[in-house]
Amino acid sequence: MVARARIKAEPRAKRGIVAALAMLVFALFGISAPAPAQEQRSAIVLEVDGAIGPATADYLAQGLARAAEADAPLVILRMDTPGGLDTSMRDIIRDIVRSPVPVATYVSPSGARAASAGAYILYASHVAAMAPGTNVGAATPVQLGSMAPAQDDARDGEPAGEAAAPANASEAKAVNDAVAYIRSLAELRGRNADWAEAAVRTADSLSANAALEAGVIEIVAEDLDDLLAQLDGRSVSAGGVERTLETSELALTRVEPTWRTELLAAITDPNIALILMMIGVYGLMFEFMNPGALYPGTIGAICLLVGLYALAALPVNYAGIALILLGIAFMTAEAFAPSFGALGIGGLVAFVLGTTIVIDSDVPQFQIGWPVIAGVAAFSVGTTVLIARLAVTSHRRHVTSGREGLIGMVGTVVDWNGERGHVFVNGERWRATGVDTIEADDAVRVTGVRNLTLDVEPATGGEHRGMVRPAQLTEE
Structure with a gap:
């Protein structure tokens, strides 16, 4: 009995040893196998180059929605605009304020500007940045631009001139509404609200360095790589949540306009x-x-x-x-x-x-x-x-159809008795009335139409329009 027990135990022991060795091998492979590389996160780059209109608003709305779906860490809005439509500007600002992804508006390259509507969008962004050689401002409503005469000797950071009094109540309402709007954006992002008001009332403008000193923007960056380096570690509030930006290792993904946006821009x-x-x-x-x-x-x-x-x-x-x-x-x-x-x-x-x-x-x-x-x-x-x-x-032109078209046509008399008979006109056989001198096979001209009866007279000068001589005609 003891021998049999040992014989039965040996296979079990062997199986246990094999299982232990297999587990050890798997563990070693699991430790030595390299961990799968994590996908590199990227910032979404949106380009605005030109006047702001419905197509621009649609393009930015799609880009921000894509960034939110992908849980992107940052959206960079590279902007160069002279301004645009008020309705489209407000749509864009509404999307930026509601975005759960931080938006950094970057005015670039050198020579670019964020004028009029662009200044509002810059103020609404979570981070405002500019490249050297760019400018921001001139946010007076365009139809009221004559209210703020520019002065050649104006210096950066100083008002461009005294605001002229609004010509009427509607202009005053438009200016005050624009001032209140841009001040609210400045207060939301903690930027210079007084200069923002001056940009509306007196069309004031600032260069990049002057805007940085005046507290209008947070960053002056040479390029996108420099912008990402300076953004790293900054804290912003997006979607009601405080976020610390980690941008040192971010890649850049540019989003091109879709065919729908291109079509909208065209029409x-x-x-x-x-x-x-x-x-x-x-x-x-x-x-x-x-x-x-x-x-x-x-x-x-x-x-x-x-x-x-x-x-x-x-x-x-x-x-x-x-x-x-x-x-x-x-x-x-x-x-x-x-x-x-x-x-x-x-x-x-x-x-x-x-x-x-x-x-x-x-x-x-x-x-x-x-x-x-x-x-x-x-x-x-x-x-x-x-x-x-x-x-x-x-x-x-002569009428060629209907009752009026028959008048003046020439036909052939089929039969005639006294002042009545039948004539062949325009390929059709008609009852007709006329003078008693008309005989069969004579050419007659239609002078009137009464119901289904034609008034005719002898034709002169041979055959005329509408005359047809049938090969064989029979009386009714």
Whole structure:
């Protein structure tokens, strides 16, 4: 019994030793195997170069959303802008303030600026930075820019001039609203609120070093690498949470605009929007003039809807749109009404006035260019002349269908008895009345139509329009 127990125990002991050795080998491999490399974190870089509009706001909104989804440690907004639309600026600032990811706005490269709307965005960012040779300021609302005359001898950090008194209550409201807005952003980020007010009231501007000394920005950096080095270890509050930035080992990931943003940037150009709207209006007009053509109506409807969408994204003056439509209506009516040019000239004046005021903004980048206005006006006048010419030509032509088309046609008498008989006109057999001297096979001309009976008279000068001699005719 003891021997049998030893025999049975030996395989168990061997199995235990093998298991222990296997565990030891796995443990050794686990210790010696290198740990998987951690994916390097990266900062999202967004580029704003040019006027701020709906496309810019859409691009930044998508970039900030992507950074939040990826839990990025930082968003760098590299900016060079002369300003832009107030509505788009406020949308961008709202997204920055709500962002759970810290946003560092960096005005670069040298020679860049953060003017007007750009100054507000810089103030709203968690970190404000500038490159040497850049400037910030001139935040007065553009339509009120004449209120702050610039002085050539103004020094950095000092007001550019005394603010002129607002011309009316609406201007005073606009200035006070802008001042309150930028001061609230300055207080939110702990920056110089007094200079921010001066930037609005007197269009004051600062260079990068002067802005650093005045407490407008926190960093002056040579490039993005220098910016990341100076950001490392700074504490910011984003999304209500205090964060310490760790940027020394961050990589940079640039986010390019999507096709949707590129399309929005193209169609929200006021010049493109106006051209699209005009193509839509004239396309539908030609479709109504030639029902069933399909192509003008289809292309016109698409262009009109895209143009209206673009105008809805821009600050539009509805009086301008009304004047444009009125001008088109007058120029079209000129082709059909004997106004001797009054409607055409009035329509052209209304159209030009409408295109000049349709965009309710004084930002130069969002104004309709005079070459475009002249081109569209010339096209409208040319279309009016073409329609008028077609109308006159059509009016001079003889009617070729219906009751009026029969008058003047020449036919052949099929049979005749007294003052009545049947004639063959325009390929059809008609009852007819006329003088009793008419005989069979005579040529007759139609002089009138009464219900289904023709009034005819003997034709002179041979066969004329509409005359057909059938090979064989039979009486009714």
